[in-house]
Amino acid sequence: MKAIRVNKYLVPVFAVLALLGSVWVAKAAGAWQVSGRGVILVDESGEADPQGIKGWMTLGDVSSVYGVPLDALYKMIGAGPEVPPDTALKDLEKLVPGMEVWAVRTGVEAYQNGSWTPEGGRYTGEASEEPAPPTPTPTPTPTPEPAHPAEEHVPQGSGEGRGEGQGEGFALPQDGTRLPGSEIRGRMTLQEVVDYCQVPLETLIVELGLPDDINAQVWMRDLANQYGIEVTTVREVVDRYQVEH
Amino acid sequence: MASSSQPMKSPTRSRTRVIRRLTQTAFGLFIIGSSIRHYLVSTEHVASIDAYCPFGGIETLWRWISTGGLFVQKTHQSNLVLLLGLIAGVILAGGAFCGWICPFGALQDLLDWIHKKLHLPELRIPPRLDRVLTYGRYVTLGVILYATIATVKLWFADWDPYRTIFSLGWLFEFNLTEQWLAYAVALVILVGALLIPRFWCRYLCPLGGAISLLGNFSLLRIRRNEASCKGCAVCNAPCPVKIDVAQADSAVSADCIGCLECVEVCPREGALSVTLGPALPKIFRPRKKEHSA
Numbered sequence: 001m002k003a004i005r006v007n008k009y010l011v012p013v014f015a016v017l018a019l020l021g022s023v024w025v026a027k028a029a030g031a032w033q034v035s036g037r038g039v040i041l042v043d044e045s046g047e048a049d050p051q052g053i054k055g056w057m058t059l060g061d062v063s064s065v066y067g068v069p070l071d072a073l074y075k076m077i078g079a080g081p082e083v084p085p086d087t088a089l090k091d092l093e094k095l096v097p098g099m100e101v102w103a104v105r106t107g108v109e110a111y112q113n114g115s116w117t118p119e120g121g122r123y124t125g126e127a128s129e130e131p132a133p134p135t136p137t138p139t140p141t142p143t144p145e146p147a148h149p150a151e152e153h154v155p156q157g158s159g160e161g162r163g164e165g166q167g168e169g170f171a172l173p174q175d176g177t178r179l180p181g182s183e184i185r186g187r188m189t190l191q192e193v194v195d196y197c198q199v200p201l202e203t204l205i206v207e208l209g210l211p212d213d214i215n216a217q218v219w220m221r222d223l224a225n226q227y228g229i230e231v232t233t234v235r236e237v238v239d240r241y242q243v244e245h
Numbered sequence: 246m247a248s249s250s251q252p253m254k255s256p257t258r259s260r261t262r263v264i265r266r267l268t269q270t271a272f273g274l275f276i277i278g279s280s281i282r283h284y285l286v287s288t289e290h291v292a293s294i295d296a297y298c299p300f301g302g303i304e305t306l307w308r309w310i311s312t313g314g315l316f317v318q319k320t321h322q323s324n325l326v327l328l329l330g331l332i333a334g335v336i337l338a339g340g341a342f343c344g345w346i347c348p349f350g351a352l353q354d355l356l357d358w359i360h361k362k363l364h365l366p367e368l369r370i371p372p373r374l375d376r377v378l379t380y381g382r383y384v385t386l387g388v389i390l391y392a393t394i395a396t397v398k399l400w401f402a403d404w405d406p407y408r409t410i411f412s413l414g415w416l417f418e419f420n421l422t423e424q425w426l427a428y429a430v431a432l433v434i435l436v437g438a439l440l441i442p443r444f445w446c447r448y449l450c451p452l453g454g455a456i457s458l459l460g461n462f463s464l465l466r467i468r469r470n471e472a473s474c475k476g477c478a479v480c481n482a483p484c485p486v487k488i489d490v491a492q493a494d495s496a497v498s499a500d501c502i503g504c505l506e507c508v509e510v511c512p513r514e515g516a517l518s519v520t521l522g523p524a525l526p527k528i529f530r531p532r533k534k535e536h537s538a
Contacts, residue, residue, distance in 0.1 A: 003468065003522025008261070011465050011503045011519055012268065015334040015341035019299075022330025026322070033322040034292030209398045228318055233397070236315075 050108040051186065051231055055090030055101050059083070066108045071118065076107045078122035102186050102221040181238030186221030186231050190214065197238045207237040261505045265344065269351035276348045280413040294412055295319045295402070299342075300452040302328025304393045304401075319399050332459065339463035340456045341503030343446055344485070349407040350446055350502070353438040354485060360439050368440040375487065379447060379500065382454030389451050406431040406445065443485045446502070460499035465521055467497040467508060473516040480507035480517060490517070 026032040048065045063070045063085070070085055079096050089101045107123035110116035116123050179196035194201045194216065205212060208229050223229040282291040295301055301324035305317040309325065316324075334342055343350045360367070370378065392400035402408055409415065409431040414424065421428065437444035446453050469490065478491040483506035488498045490507045497507075497517075511517040 003466070003520035005515075005518045006465070006521045008505050008508050008519040009264075010521070011338045011341045011505060012265070012345045014337040014465060015345055015503065016268065018334035018337055019327065019330040019342070019346060022326050022333065023323075026326040031322055032326060034296035035321060207397065209396055233318070236312075237397075 050105045050112065053089070053101060053105045053108060055093075056088055058086045058088050059092070060085040062089070062104060062108065066112070068108055068111050069118075072111065075118045075121060076111065076116070076123040077104060105186060105221075178242065181235040181240075181242060184220060184231060184235050184238060186219065188220050189217050190220070190223075191216040193220070193234065193238065197242070199238050199241045203241055204234070204237065207241075208234065259506070259509050261509045265504060266354075268345050269348070269354065272346050273348040273351045276411050277413070280411060284413065284417045292321075292323070293319070294408070295399070296321050296323045297327065298324060298407075299327040299331040300455075301399070302326075302331075303452070303455060304389065304399060307390070307394050308397065317393060317397060317399055319402065331456070335456050335459045336463060338465045339460040339499065339503050340453070340501055342456060343450075343453055344502030344504040347452075348411055349450075350443065352410065352435075353443045353445060356435065356438045357442045357485065360442075365439065367442075370441065370487075372489070375447075381448045382450055382457065385449050386451035386454040401451075403427055404430045406434040410435075442487065443502075447486050447500075457499050460501070463499070464523065465503075465519055467501060467503075467505075467517060468495050468520045469493050469497060470516050470518070471495065473513050475513060475516070477512065480511050483507065483510055 023032060050066060053062060053066070057065075059070065059073055059079075062068060063073050068076070074081070074083070077092065077096055077099050079092065079099070083092065083095060087095070089099075089104055092099050093101070103123065107116060110123060178198040181197060184193055184197065188196070190201070190204065193199065193204065201216060204210065205214065208223070208227070210223075210227060210229075218226070220231045220234055223234065224231070276294055276297065279292065279297065280294055283293050301317075301320040305320035305324055306328070308315055308317050316322075331342055389401045404427050406427075409424075409427040414420075415428065415431075434445050434449070441447070467490075474491070476491050480490040481488075484490060485504055485506070486500055486502055488501060488507075490497055505519075508517045508519065
């Protein structure tokens with residue numbers, strides 16, 4: 001087939017149209033996402049996983065997605081009726097003393113597995129059970145990612161065993177076997193993951209891209225804030241290691 | 246050979262160059278504006294420039310396929326969408342993305358313009374060495390893809406000169422202690438681009454490497470009509486990536502960034518033109534029959 005001569009400006013026009021056209025089509029199809037915002041983490045059964053609760057979610061979002069009535073949610077976090085349901089959780093941290101996103105995650109988990117009910121008042125189980133938070137590792141993430149760390153879309157994860165294990169939220173192996181990656185929770189420290197899941201610290205450092213001198217007492221939930229690493233990523237790395245070893 | 250009666254094109258001001266500069270500026274301003282908004286706007290979520298890079302789509306593609314939908318951190322669906330758009334664009338129009346859209350390419354063009362205005366000496370790379378160095382793009386591409394797959398993170402992001410420069414971290418969060426390597430790499434690339442036109446694009450750009458590979462199959466190509474061309478080599482001078490257009494195969498190299506400068510300056514009507522038609526990589530093309538005298 002012989003090539004035909006065409007207007008030279010078709011070159012830039014095609015290049016620009018192909019790029020912008022793909023964006024336009026993706027937007028029209030609702031497939032244009034420039035962050036993990038708006039993505040709901042679900043477990044293998046397709047249920048929304050409370051570990052996927054993010055700071056951008058509003059109280060209304062949490063209520064509708066995770067099936068927690070708004071009044072129960074208000075009691076869970078200790079917020080008064082003056083707080084509107086469209087308040088984002090990260091903003092609630094400034095409005096409600098002591099409120100943190102991770103507490104909503106564990107609180108919703110506790111509500112779902114029945115270990116907390118609205119009659120019990122504000123959900124403080126995790127805070128009261130746990131020691132003082134470890135000193136955050138001072139090393140910030142080396143990338144110049146500013147105010148809006150990107151969030152990873154994680155459409156899977158296991159909900160099995162959630163809430164079991166002496167109220168700790170994860171089931172500690174009683175027979176010397178290792179804890180599966182799916183049981184890793186945000187309130188476990190890096191050292192606990194190493195010990196319970198029997199994964200070398202060095203492997204986690206390399207696979208997760210953590211600094212070599214990281215404080216092993218750092219909590220999983222703090223990895224997200226400090227290094228942009230979600231708990232689900234740690235689970236994947238551990239699962240992969242356990243399959244290979 | 247061309248006959249002497251071939252019509253000559255009348256010299257015109259480079260309208261193409263003006264349009265290209267405007268297009269490059271528009272895309273560059275969009276990226277810079279996104280970075281500024283990302284730093285300064287806190288009332289709404291503003292994506293970082295990571296989300297607007299088609300190379301992020303290449304980096305996350307393996308993870309996305311192998312895990313059934315997971316992304317490498319800091320990459321999103323937008324990266325895959327832009328990658329698809331880029332692939333479509335390259336199949337249609339070759340490397341025009343580099344010449345008309347890429348902000349880093351535009352920045353290097355700006356540096357080349359400054360270089361010319363300041364009458365700085367140009368570092369001339371011997372053709373053979375130039376050809377060898379162009380393979381650096383494929384090495385960069387391979388290393389980055391391997392490391393990204395192995396580490397499950399944007400391994401290259403910490404040193405990526407495009408990201409270092411256009412994310413504006415050096416402006417809003419200058420941190421020499423932690424970012425010195427990124428700054429050093431960016432500085433080397435910028436100085437390189439000041440001395441060698443499109444230094445990054447020609448020798449190191451991993452996205453350029455991928456585009457060059459795919460560009461072998463592009464439908465729109467600049468072709469040299471050997472019957473009309475007198476080999477005056479006027480077309481060689483303005484080429485930003487220093488392709489020897491005057492000696493090029495009938496279909497000009499897949500490294501072409503589609504800037505159209507050569508077509509614009511060619512004094513002979515029809516010697517260089519843009520054509521539409523299926524193209525095969527050089528190694529698949531049938532050899533021309535030798536004409537006997």
